[in-house]
Amino acid sequence: MTDVDAADAADSAGDSPLPPDLDLDAVREALIEWYEADHRPFPWRQTDDAYEIHVSEVMSQQTQLDRVVSAWEDFRERWPTVEDLADADRSDVVAFWTDHSLGYNNRAKYLHEAAGQVVDDYGGEYPETPDELEELMGVGPYTANAVASFAFNTGNAVVDTNVERVTYRAFDVPDDDDAFEAGAQELMPEGKSRVWNNAIMELGGVACGKKPRCDEASCPWREWCHAYQTGDFTAPDVPTQPSFEGSRRQFRGRIVRLLGEHDEMDLDTLGHRIRVDYTPDGEHGQEWLRGLLSDLADDGLVQIKERKEQTTARLQ
Known part of the structure; x- marks a missing residue:
């Protein structure tokens, strides 16, 4: 414009x-x-590689930038190109996200799926305009515009x-x-x-x-x-982020981390491992745990298996 x-x-x-x-x-x-x-020498400011910038933008959502630096560098070392990420096992990407405390695990899932789109639909080259970038999984207007701006100088x-x-x-x-x-x-x-x-x-x-x-x-x-x-330094109202400690998001992260370490876990074993006050029939019992697993299944992160005598969960 x-x-x-x-x-x-x-x-x-x-x-x-x-x-x-x-x-x-x-x-x-x-x-x-x-x-x-x-200016602050964040490493993603030293590149115009769209893949590296995309990763940095997703990682930076509601996460302090100083914390993102080491995670971004580790991620780039493990999956240096968009092709490498597209070929990765999604459970490994989600486990990385959890281990580095990067927030909602579905961001890792969307990032992995977007990499596959770039490889399959665009021949490994990122599209260059905000409208095209919004076609990628999990990329909203803000992220699309940021990638277009910092990678291609074509943003608003x-x-x-x-x-x-x-x-x-x-x-x-x-x-x-x-x-x-x-x-x-x-x-x-x-x-x-x-x-x-x-x-x-x-x-x-x-x-x-x-x-x-x-x-x-x-x-x-x-x-x-x-x-x-x-001298009036008031600022616009900014929604307060809910506390992470004790939140559903915290326990979802614990589930993903544990399932990343085990092929499969039954409901009660998993429940006892993620919180000390878990009791199958209690307030934080099987019904509560099933709700968390259902959310993760809806995000495509977890697979739930209902058997005759036992319910188990594993990463997708």
Whole structure:
């Protein structure tokens, strides 16, 4: 989308969410110069390989980036190409995900299936546009746009919580999804999605976090920033993530980890291994465990076998 297109889109949706007197050229130049002078050297920023970027984007979902680095490097060492991942046993990929505490295991399943699509449907070469990338399993609009931006420089403006917080504070953009999309797109210079999206997310991660570090991080937008001028550093509402400890997600992960170590386990043995207060007829008993296994089966991660005298589970 060109600057003219962005302006037209903003006009069609109403007034631009950005201040009318904002010098876009100066704002863009200041941010890019700040980013290029110094930024966190995450390894996926050193590559334009779509496969490596895809892996990093999936791993980074709701996971601190510092924790992702070692997992990403281990993953790349084990499955260095998209062909290697497509040929891998899915249970090995899921077990890796669990061992590295990378969140929902179905992300590993989708990543594995997407690799197969890239190999089978695209000859091992990733498609280059956000719309095409969304055809891959588990790839939504945000991930598609990020891969297009960082691998091919063909993306639109990325909008994540960092970008929302930055544009809300700096340019008083309303706390509204459409406004954030329009404002972010209007800010991004044409044909520079790779450097721009990296830069604005870096700004949100380093200078304009929950606790702002405007002067310490030499924020390049201080002269235009509404929050810096007023001292009001409130931020858009961000949904609170539920606690992991004691959650269904935690026990799903324990199940996958155990089944990765055993060919097959019966219901009660599995239950006693994942929580100390498991009792077959209790609150956290067979009915509770069957619910977890059913969820995992729906995700294509676990196979449940009902026999006459015993129910067992194994990884798909």
